[in-house]
Structures are given as structure tokens and as C-alpha cells.
Amino acid sequence: MSVLDSPAPRRMRSPLAHRLRIAGGVLISVIFLFPIYWMVVTSFKNQVDIFTNPPKFLFSPTLETYVEYMSRADILRKLVNTIIVATGAGVLSIVAGSMAGYALARVRIRGAATFGLIILLSRGVPPIALAVPMFLVARKLGLTDKHITLIFAYSTFLVPYVMWLMRSFFVSLPRELEESAMIDGCSRYGAFFKIIVPISLPGLLSTLIFSMILAWEELLFALVLTNRYASTMPVAIAGIAGDTVNGANWGALTAVGTITVVPVVIFALLVQKWLIRGLAEGATKG
Amino acid sequence: MGTVQIRDVRKSYGAIEVLHGVSIDIEDGEFVALVGPSGCGKSTLLRMIAGLEDITAGEILIGDRVVNNVAPKDRDIAMVFQNYALYPHKNVRENMGFALRQRRIAKAEITERVNNAARILGLEPLLERKPRQLSGGQRQRVAMGRAIVRDPNVFLFDEPLSNLDAKLRVQMRSEIKELHQRLKTTTIYVTHDQIEAMTLADRVVVMNGGVVEQEGAPLDLYDHPASLFVAAFIGSPPMNFLEGDLREGPRLALADGTVLDMPTGDPKGRSRVTIGVRPEHFTIGATGWPATVSVVEPTGSETQITARLAGQIVRVLIRGRTSVLPGETIHLSVSPDFVHFFDPAPVPELALLEDAA
Ligand SMILES: Nc1ncnc2c1ncn2[C@@H]1O[C@H](COP(=O)(O)OP(=O)(O)OP(=O)(O)O)[C@@H](O)[C@H]1O
Ligand SMILES: [Mg+2]
Numbered sequence: 141m142s143v144l145d146s147p148a149p150r151r152m153r154s155p156l157a158h159r160l161r162i163a164g165g166v167l168i169s170v171i172f173l174f175p176i177y178w179m180v181v182t183s184f185k186n187q188v189d190i191f192t193n194p195p196k197f198l199f200s201p202t203l204e205t206y207v208e209y210m211s212r213a214d215i216l217r218k219l220v221n222t223i224i225v226a227t228g229a230g231v232l233s234i235v236a237g238s239m240a241g242y243a244l245a246r247v248r249i250r251g252a253a254t255f256g257l258i259i260l261l262s263r264g265v266p267p268i269a270l271a272v273p274m275f276l277v278a279r280k281l282g283l284t285d286k287h288i289t290l291i292f293a294y295s296t297f298l299v300p301y302v303m304w305l306m307r308s309f310f311v312s313l314p315r316e317l318e319e320s321a322m323i324d325g326c327s328r329y330g331a332f333f334k335i336i337v338p339i340s341l342p343g344l345l346s347t348l349i350f351s352m353i354l355a356w357e358e359l360l361f362a363l364v365l366t367n368r369y370a371s372t373m374p375v376a377i378a379g380i381a382g383d384t385v386n387g388a389n390w391g392a393l394t395a396v397g398t399i400t401v402v403p404v405v406i407f408a409l410l411v412q413k414w415l416i417r418g419l420a421e422g423a424t425k426g
Numbered sequence: 427m428g429t430v431q432i433r434d435v436r437k438s439y440g441a442i443e444v445l446h447g448v449s450i451d452i453e454d455g456e457f458v459a460l461v462g463p464s465g466c467g468k469s470t471l472l473r474m475i476a477g478l479e480d481i482t483a484g485e486i487l488i489g490d491r492v493v494n495n496v497a498p499k500d501r502d503i504a505m506v507f508q509n510y511a512l513y514p515h516k517n518v519r520e521n522m523g524f525a526l527r528q529r530r531i532a533k534a535e536i537t538e539r540v541n542n543a544a545r546i547l548g549l550e551p552l553l554e555r556k557p558r559q560l561s562g563g564q565r566q567r568v569a570m571g572r573a574i575v576r577d578p579n580v581f582l583f584d585e586p587l588s589n590l591d592a593k594l595r596v597q598m599r600s601e602i603k604e605l606h607q608r609l610k611t612t613t614i615y616v617t618h619d620q621i622e623a624m625t626l627a628d629r630v631v632v633m634n635g636g637v638v639e640q641e642g643a644p645l646d647l648y649d650h651p652a653s654l655f656v657a658a659f660i661g662s663p664p665m666n667f668l669e670g671d672l673r674e675g676p677r678l679a680l681a682d683g684t685v686l687d688m689p690t691g692d693p694k695g696r697s698r699v700t701i702g703v704r705p706e707h708f709t710i711g712a713t714g715w716p717a718t719v720s721v722v723e724p725t726g727s728e729t730q731i732t733a734r735l736a737g738q739i740v741r742v743l744i745r746g747r748t749s750v751l752p753g754e755t756i757h758l759s760v761s762p763d764f765v766h767f768f769d770p771a772p773v774p775e776l777a778l779l780e781d782a783a
Pocket of ligand 2: 469470
């Protein structure tokens with residue numbers, strides 16, 4: 141009750157400070173959003189408009205590049221792959237990571253904190269150091285260029301991420317909730333799934349979305365572990381960017397980039413409410 | 427059967443033992459209050475009965491079954507927590523019906539039992555609300571409702587009223603008492619408020635530092651405290667204590683040289699003692715121990731006088747009103763029946779301050 145329903149306290153601000161704050165916010169947003177704006181705009185330009193200097197802000201938009209690339213089977217396949225892998229990795233890590241986070245938050249085991257820390261520190265290993273061994277293992281197992289391989293590879297960094305986010309969320313929930321459920325007839329698992337999970341839904345969903353976004357954008361593992369069959373959109377972008385035989389193909393790069401980013405943005409906007417609520421709740425201790 | 431037997435139970439957290447062998451026998455239908463200062467292990471003991479903490483040593487029996495290794499859900503108990511622990515995503519009806527649903531009881535019966543409990547507690551208009559839409563008192567009531575729909579063998583309460591304001595606390599106290607008289611379910615009630623313990627319980631168990639200090643009927647504890655600790659803890663305003671040497675007469679020589687005539691000597695014949703007199707057992711008269719009045723606090727039905735006797739503060743409680751004024755000297759006497767003798771020990775300040783508040 142305590143954490144879950146008390147509205148955030150409102151602070152009084154002086155009008156000037158308030159305006160400065162807004163101005164600062166706008167400035168920062170512009171700095172962050174401009175490259176994305178430029179990418180989207182460029183993707184609708186034709187080859188001539190792209191290279192006009194000084195750049196044109198008014199031009200007649202064209203879908204040329206989109207039509208060309210969205211009709212390419214390899215790009216479509218990569219888009220589908222990205223959806224499969226991001227969803228698979230997100231779901232797997234939210235399930236495993238939240239259960240691990242719950243255990244870290246609640247179960248009194250000697251060394252649990254150290255254990256959690258070690259898992260977190262394992263994230264300090266540079267991904268490239270893992271990518272090659274992972275490739276060798278995958279090849280031995282005959283698992284290269286498969287969705288499941290990427291899903292597992294992503295889980296290696298998503299599970300610790302989810303585990304730590306959800307741990308701090310669970311710690312903020314009063315213990316008595318589960319204890320009450322356990323007296324009311326639940327096992328520890330029952331209490332987790334019937335009481336803790338429903339209460340934590342905003343936090344779980346926002347963490348799930350973050351994980352999916354991380355998996356969606358991942359390049360290195362996708363590059364190393366997949367080939368034609370299971371590779372993803374970032375690989376496609378890297379391919380286009382690396383193909384400079386006829387000069388940089390900005391049109392293709394920005395169009396495919398936009399296709400990759402748009403679902404992420406839409407998703408984030410749709411769940412913004414949870415995202416903010418979830419993060420805020422995860423951060424408050426009760 | 428709702429009997430609970432606690433047999434030489436110990437609890438350690440790592441190397442630190444917090445319960446040092448506690449034994450209590452609770453009869454079917456009895457209302458037992460566990461009372462004691464903060465940190466004495468009341469909650470720990472209650473949680474061990476509930477199955478939420480492991481039992482380091484000893485045995486706990488509910489009915490005639492040893493429950494040391496029985497999961498909380500299989501102990502047939504219901505517990506009300508200090509923070510109520512209502513499920514925030516469920517409405518009042520679902521909160522109250524949750525345990526029954528876990529037990530796969532038919533829907534119609536759940537509805538009937540929830541409605542019944544809601545009627546008893548006056549929760550009927552609130553059944554569709556979420557916990558966050560309830561006041562503190564209403565939440566408390568829902569927590570009680572959640573316990574009583576279960577019709578368990580034993581109710582466990584851990585300071586259920588301490589989050590309520592004073593007035594509501596008194597009201598809920600009598601409701602709990604009434605509920606117990608109606609349901610006659612064995613109840614173990616943890617509190618650090620001795621008034622709550624005294625007014626509610628058939629039997630009060632006073633705990634201190636992980637051991638049972640004394641147990642008995644509320645008025646027995648009040649009349650015959652076995653130790654200075656219990657004497658200080660039970661009763662409000664708390665008992666007055668004076669430490670000194672018993673002399674012929676009998677008389678009590680205090681540290682500052684004052685010698686007081688005693689109405690009676692120590693039945694155990696000790697020479698160095700702490701005597702205790704409850705504020706309400708003093709009478710003000712022409713003769714007796716001289717004390718200088720510092721504060722007079724009338725409440726209408728009674729008056730509390732704070733005075734200094736041989737440099738120490740004593741509290742006197744008299745029925746009705748008085749014309750005594752601050753600065754005056756009064757003479758205090760006490761009948762032999764109302765003088766308690768204890769081994770000298772430091773007076774537990776915490777208990778005193780807490781009660782005075
Ligand atoms: N998980 C734990 N680990 C270590 N020590 C603990 C733990 N829980 C309780 N204790 C210790 O056990 C002792 C008894 O605690 P307990 O909560 O039973 O006290 P209490 O009588 O209920 O006090 P209060 O009136 O403040 O609730 C305390 O000294 C406390 O510090
Ligand atoms: Mg306690």
C-alpha cells in the first residue's frame with residue numbers, strides 16, 4: 141500500500157526556475173532528437189536532395205528507397221528475425237530475471253548479495269570477448285545462424301539486467317504481502333505468481349520493453365552468431381553502411397534505420413505510462 | 427482444536443540467540459497477549475507460530491500436531507499484520523475471499539462467508555473498493571475480515587492497532603474483544619501496549635529480552651508482579667519505586683538519608699530492597715511520607731499529582747478532585763497490602779516513558 145498508491149509530492153517552484161528548467165529540457169531534447177529527425181527526413185529524400193549543400197529543409201518527399209528495400213526478401217526476413225529474437229530474448233529474460241531478482245530480494249541465503257554482485261560484475265566483460273567463444277560453442281553444437289542461439293546469447297546480458305532492476309523493485313514491496321499469501325494457502329511460488337507478479341506488472345512490463353529494445357538493437361552478437369538465416373536489422377544496416385563501393389548509400393541507410401527505430405519509438409510511446417510509473421515505483425523504497 | 431503449546435522454543439539469527447527458551451501453553455479459545463518492550467522477541471515468537479520463521483530449537487504444537495516443519499498454509503491459522511498487508515491489486519471482497527479460493531471452496535460459499543464477515547465488521551458498503559481507497563481504520567477492519575472468513579484454529583495478531591490513532595485504537599480494541607467473545611477462536615495477540623494487553627486478554631505473557639518474565643491473568647499481574655520489570659511494565663501511570671535499606675520499625679532508609687516509616691516489612695526478610703507503590707494506592711492525609719507537589723493534572727474523574735519525595739519523582743493518582751496546589755507539601759500513606767518488595771534493580775526507563783506518553 142505504502143509504495144503503491146501514494147502520489148508523488150508536488151514541489152513548489154519559482155516561475156523563473158520553472159521556465160529555465162523547461163528551456164533546458166527543450167534544448168536537451170533537440171540535441172537528442174535532431175539526429176533521429178535527420179535520419180527520418182533523409183530517408184524520404186531522393187539521391188539529389190540528400191547531397192544538396194547547404195541541406196534543403198523543404199523538398200518533395202519520395203518513398204522510392206522504402207519501396208525498393210521493403211520489397212527485398214532479405215530485409216523483410218531480417219525484420220521478422222528481429223521481432224522473433226527480441227520477443228524471445230525479452231520474454232525469456234523477464235521470466236528468468238524476475239524470478240532470480242525475487243530470490244535475491246527475499247530468500248535469506250548466506251552470500252546472496254555477493255552472488256548478485258558477481259552476476260552484475262560479469263557484465264563488465266566486454267561483449268567481444270564473449271562473442272568469439274560463443275561462436276565456437278554454437279558451432280560445436282550446430283547452433284549457428286539460429287534464432288534460439290541469439291535468444292540465449294542476449295539472455296546472458298538481459299537476465300542480469302532484469303534481475304537487478306526487479307530486485308530493487310521487489311525489495312521495496314512489504315514482505316508481509318507474501319507472508320500473508322503463504323498463510324492464506326499459497327506456496328512461495330504461488331505467492332510470487334498470484335500476488336507479487338500482478339502488483340509488479342508495471343515494473344515487469346517496462347523492464348520487458350527495455351530488454352526487448354536492447355535485443356532489438358544489438359549488433360555484435362548478431363553479426364558473429366548469425367548468417368543469412370537468422371540475422372537481424374542492425375546487421376542489415378551495418379551491411380549497407382559497410383558497402384561503400386558506389387559511395388555511401390545514405391538513402392538506404394536512413395530508410396532501413398527508420399524502419400528499425402520506428403517500432404521501438406511506437407512501442408515506447410504506447411507504454412510510456414507504465415514506463416514512467418514502473419521506473420518510479422522501482423526506485424522508491426517503502 | 428485450537429490449543430497451542432510452545433515448548434522451550436529458541437531462536438537464533440546466526441550466532442545471536444534472540445529467544446532463550448520460551449514455553450507457553452495456550453488453551454482452546456483462550457485470548458493470550460504477548461507483551462513486552464521493543465526487541466524482546468514477541469514478533470519473532472508469533473512468526474514462528476505462523477511458520478514464517480524457522481524454529482531453531484524446541485517444539486510448537488497446534489492442536490496435537492508438532493508444526494515445526496509444517497508450511498504456514500497447512501497450519502490452519504490466520505494472521506493480521508501491523509501494516510495489514512492487504513493485496514493492493516484486489517478489492518476488499520477478493521482480499522477477504524483469497525484464502526478460501528486457495529482452498530478451492532465453492533464460489534457460492536465464498537460469497538456467503540465473505541458477506542457474513544463483512545456484515546459482522548460493517549464492511550458491506552466497501553466490498554468493491556481497492557485497499558488504497560480505504561482509510562486506515564477500514565483497512566484494519568478488512569485485515570480482520572480476511573482473518574475471520576477463514577474460521578481458522580488460531581488467530582495471530584501482530585500489533586494490529588498500532589497504526590491507528592488513539593481514538594480508533596480504543597474503538598477497535600473493544601471490537602476485537604467483542605469478536606473474540608463471539609467467535610471464541612484461540613487468539614495470540616502481540617502488542618507493546620500493556621493497556622491493550624490487559625484489557626483484551628484472558629492471560630498476559632510479559633516477555634523481556636527473549637524470555638517469559640511472568641504470565642498470568644491481567645489483574646494477577648497487576649496485583650502480584652513477580653519482578654520489578656513486570657511491576658514497571660504493567661499499570662498506567664506506572665508504579666513508583668524507591669530503593670533503600672530496610673531497618674527496624676520497619677523503616678526504609680533512602681540513599682539521601684531520608685528515613686520513611688513503612689506500613690509493613692519485606693515478607694522475604696531482605697535488607698536491601700526496592701519498594702513499589704502504584705500511584706492509585708497512595709492516600710493523601712495528615713501523616714505519612716512528606717512530598718512536595720510539583721504538578722497537578724485534573725482530568726475530571728481523577729487527578730494525577732506529580733511530587734518530589736526525597737529528591738525522587740513520585741506519581742499519585744486520586745479519584746475525583748483535590749485542592750492541593752503546586753509547592754504544597756502533602757503526606758502520602760499506603761496500606762500494607764499495596765506495598766510491593768523487589769530485589770533492587772534498575773527501573774526499566776523505557777517501559778516507564780512509553781507508558782507515560
Ligand atoms: N532477521 C533478523 N535477523 C537478525 N536479527 C533479527 C531478525 N529479526 C529480528 N531480529 C532480532 O530479534 C530480536 C527480537 O525481534 P522482534 O521483532 O521479535 O521484536 P519485537 O518484540 O517484536 O519488537 P517490536 O515491539 O519492536 O516489534 C530483536 O533484537 C531483533 O533485532
Ligand atoms: Mg514486533
